[in-house]
Amino acid sequence: MDKMPKWADVALVPVVSLILAALISAIVFVAVGQNPWEALKLMTYGAVGTSDFLGYTLFYATNFIFTGLAVAVAFHASLFNIGGEGQVLLGGLGAAIVVLFVPWPHWTLALIAGATAAAAFGALWVAIPAYLQARRGSHIVITTIMFNFMASGVLIYMLSGPLKPGGNMQIATEIFPEASHLPSLNDIAELFGSDLFGRSPVNISSLIALIACVGVWILIWHTRLGYQIRALGRSESAARYAGISAVNITMIALLISGGLAGMMAVNNTMGINTPQLVDNAAGGAGFIGIAVALMGRNHPVGIVIAALLFGALYQGGAELSAATSIPVQIVVVIQALVIMFTGALNEMVRSPIEKLFIRFGRNRVAGE
Amino acid sequence: MTFMTKFLSATTALALTAGVAFAGGHASSPAIIYDLGGKFDKSFNESAFNGAQRWAEENEAEFAEFEITSDAQREQAIRRFAEDGNSPIVMAGFSWATALEAAAPDYPDTDFVVIDVSWIDMPNVRAIGFKEQEGSFLVGMMAANASETGIISFIGGMDIPLIRRFACGYAQGAIAANPDATVIANMTGTTPAAWNDPVKGSELTLSQISQGSDVVFAAAGGTGIGVLQTAADEGILSIGVDANQNYLHPGQVLTSMLKRVDNVVYDSFSNDGIFESGIFVLGVESGAVGYSLDEFNAELVSNELKATVDAASAAMVAGTLMVHDYMSDETCPALEF
Numbered sequence: 001m002d003k004m005p006k007w008a009d010v011a012l013v014p015v016v017s018l019i020l021a022a023l024i025s026a027i028v029f030v031a032v033g034q035n036p037w038e039a040l041k042l043m044t045y046g047a048v049g050t051s052d053f054l055g056y057t058l059f060y061a062t063n064f065i066f067t068g069l070a071v072a073v074a075f076h077a078s079l080f081n082i083g084g085e086g087q088v089l090l091g092g093l094g095a096a097i098v099v100l101f102v103p104w105p106h107w108t109l110a111l112i113a114g115a116t117a118a119a120a121f122g123a124l125w126v127a128i129p130a131y132l133q134a135r136r137g138s139h140i141v142i143t144t145i146m147f148n149f150m151a152s153g154v155l156i157y158m159l160s161g162p163l164k165p166g167g168n169m170q171i172a173t174e175i176f177p178e179a180s181h182l183p184s185l186n187d188i189a190e191l192f193g194s195d196l197f198g199r200s201p202v203n204i205s206s207l208i209a210l211i212a213c214v215g216v217w218i219l220i221w222h223t224r225l226g227y228q229i230r231a232l233g234r235s236e237s238a239a240r241y242a243g244i245s246a247v248n249i250t251m252i253a254l255l256i257s258g259g260l261a262g263m264m265a266v267n268n269t270m271g272i273n274t275p276q277l278v279d280n281a282a283g284g285a286g287f288i289g290i291a292v293a294l295m296g297r298n299h300p301v302g303i304v305i306a307a308l309l310f311g312a313l314y315q316g317g318a319e320l321s322a323a324t325s326i327p328v329q330i331v332v333v334i335q336a337l338v339i340m341f342t343g344a345l346n347e348m349v350r351s352p353i354e355k356l357f358i359r360f361g362r363n364r365v366a367g368e
Numbered sequence: 369m370t371f372m373t374k375f376l377s378a379t380t381a382l383a384l385t386a387g388v389a390f391a392g393g394h395a396s397s398p399a400i401i402y403d404l405g406g407k408f409d410k411s412f413n414e415s416a417f418n419g420a421q422r423w424a425e426e427n428e429a430e431f432a433e434f435e436i437t438s439d440a441q442r443e444q445a446i447r448r449f450a451e452d453g454n455s456p457i458v459m460a461g462f463s464w465a466t467a468l469e470a471a472a473p474d475y476p477d478t479d480f481v482v483i484d485v486s487w488i489d490m491p492n493v494r495a496i497g498f499k500e501q502e503g504s505f506l507v508g509m510m511a512a513n514a515s516e517t518g519i520i521s522f523i524g525g526m527d528i529p530l531i532r533r534f535a536c537g538y539a540q541g542a543i544a545a546n547p548d549a550t551v552i553a554n555m556t557g558t559t560p561a562a563w564n565d566p567v568k569g570s571e572l573t574l575s576q577i578s579q580g581s582d583v584v585f586a587a588a589g590g591t592g593i594g595v596l597q598t599a600a601d602e603g604i605l606s607i608g609v610d611a612n613q614n615y616l617h618p619g620q621v622l623t624s625m626l627k628r629v630d631n632v633v634y635d636s637f638s639n640d641g642i643f644e645s646g647i648f649v650l651g652v653e654s655g656a657v658g659y660s661l662d663e664f665n666a667e668l669v670s671n672e673l674k675a676t677v678d679a680a681s682a683a684m685v686a687g688t689l690m691v692h693d694y695m696s697d698e699t700c701p702a703l704e705f
Contacts, residue, residue, distance in 0.1 A: 283438035
């Protein structure tokens with residue numbers, strides 16, 4: 001056995017990383033004078049304990065699925081799109097414009113138009129960095145990061161200028177017209193007499209996120225384009241030799257990535273209880289998407305699981321700081337630890353486990 | 369099967385009670401939710417926190433609190449405290465308006481107080497605004513009096529109508545005291561980051577000094593710390609905001625435009641049970657806005673100046689002096705933005 005089995009790579013490594021993050025988190029809790037076990041229980045309760053909490057967990061998870069998929073698609077082409085944050089903001093702008101200025105008769109039409117506009121704006125926003133990467137070799141990490149700042153500037157300009165409702169101090173658009181409000185998942189659950197998701201804003205776009213997961217799975221592993229994306233990601237020179245245009249595939253992969261990130265805006269602008277576009281609408285989801293994609297091994301199934309975990313962390317963490325005297329900064333530290341161990345320090349956990357497997361495998365071969 | 373069900377429900381109950389015990393909050397205790405920017409922003413939110421803290425110390429009671437980290441959490445935070453039985457629930461900042469309007473009707477027995485909002489009229493909401501233009505008018509008079517160059521300046525945080533209201537009142541006061549006074553106004557930025565950018569505040573101050581300003585009024589949250597510091601370093605006078613900031617640079621801060629957010633929180637927490645809903649806009653008559661005078665700026669404010677300013681203040685209370693409110697029509701007679 002010269003490498004570790006697949007199950008260890010996809011399941012064991014993330015679980016070990018999580019346990020390590022939990023151990024360090026426990027030390028942090030003890031250091032601030034809290035009982036880590038009670039904190040864990042409260043966080044779990046805060047994430048799934050009531051229908052409201054469960055709904056919010058799923059709402060945040062939906063955001064993270066979109067941005068996680070966005071990072072994953074680019075990553076398969078060996079491109080690191082860390083501009084999800086900006087693409088989400090531009091996506092929100094696209095959705096807001098079509099929903100505010102066109103009187104949609106029904107939410108289904110508004111949803112289709114909003115999602116299309118959000119994806120188009122997100123894709124357009126990454127088009128310039130993508131072109132610069134494909135044609136000029138400007139590193140995508142640098143350009144997308146810069147575009148995040150510009151996106152924030154564009155959004156603020158639009159929200160405090162052209163899209164500003166009169167006399168309002170909050171940097172936000174008007175609330176979208178009633179007819180375009182997306183049904184929440186609780187509205188659907190109520191049809192069956194259930195109150196599963198309470199008053200949380202989790203809405204129909206969660207289903208779109210799942211459809212997007214299937215779409216990405218088909219795209220990456222079952223289409224010619226997906227093959228080209230993966231081939232480019234594995235080895236650019238080999239891909240070129242096989243007749244794959246690096247410029248085209250780089251552009252296409254990043255446009256899809258930007259479109260997926262932009263579509264998150266359907267959830268967090270059109271889908272919320274008071275649908276409107278606010279300043280700073282992305283709320284860090286673009287960056288959490290990177291951790292979600294890394295932890296989910298760039299596979300849609302893994303991304304859904306990782307997104308649920310981060311959704312639960314985000315929601316449970318908010319409840320933890322609301323219900324106790326634990327400051328919100330400690331909750332951010334816990335979230336950061338999970339991101340660090342599952343994302344950034346992945347190799348630190350992976351390579352010892354791999355070595356163990358190899359040694360254990362050899363011993364067994366020798367013993368036989 | 370029944371055993372399993374019992375076992376499961378027992379463990380759930382145990383987990384729930386453990387959670388509640390851990391939470392430690394008391395039902396019906398008051399709650400405060402801070403705006404983005406956080407509890408310790410040395411300005412608006414911190415002032416609200418100080419009011420809550422003062423109430424807690426005097427009554428040896430506890431209050432629940434929460435700092436949101438994104439806009440998505442606004443409505444969630446309101447509902448969470450309302451469902452936990454907290455009342456009154458105090459929200460600091462105008463950004464709470466939309467979420468509160470959506471959530472408040474669902475909790476008719478919960479009292480809500482929202483600060484810096486003067487347009488929500490609901491039976492269980494007490495919306496409290498301030499006449500910042502009145503307090504700013506008073507400090508504008510003092511600035512024009514103290515200025516030797518006849519040029520005074522203003523540094524706002526984020527460019528929103530509320531901050532323009534400060535600037536407009538300040539300019540009106542300055543021109544009332546000295547019709548030839550020139551008022552320079554700058555805003556730090558158009559994003560919430562403008563509330564906490566002391567470096568930019570310092571740069572703007574230097575720029576205004578180079579234009580001849582010798583008194584600067586900062587209505588800019590944490591950014592104001594940089595403004596006051598630079599003014600002190602460069603030897604000009606400054607004016608603080610919200611809380612009394614005279615102590616920051618004794619003898620170099622002319623005065624502070626007080627906006628007693630802390631008193632609003634304190635009173636809201638204290639008046640539990642005799643809650644009065646409606647829209648309240650507080651001005652100099654209630655002491656909610658005004659200027660500060662203490663041992664740190666006593667030498668800077670002559671008795672003559674104090675008498676002039678107090679006369680203006682009395683005229684406002686009497687209704688003979690009307691200070692134009694920028695937010696009433698989004699124009700300012702004394703200042704171009």
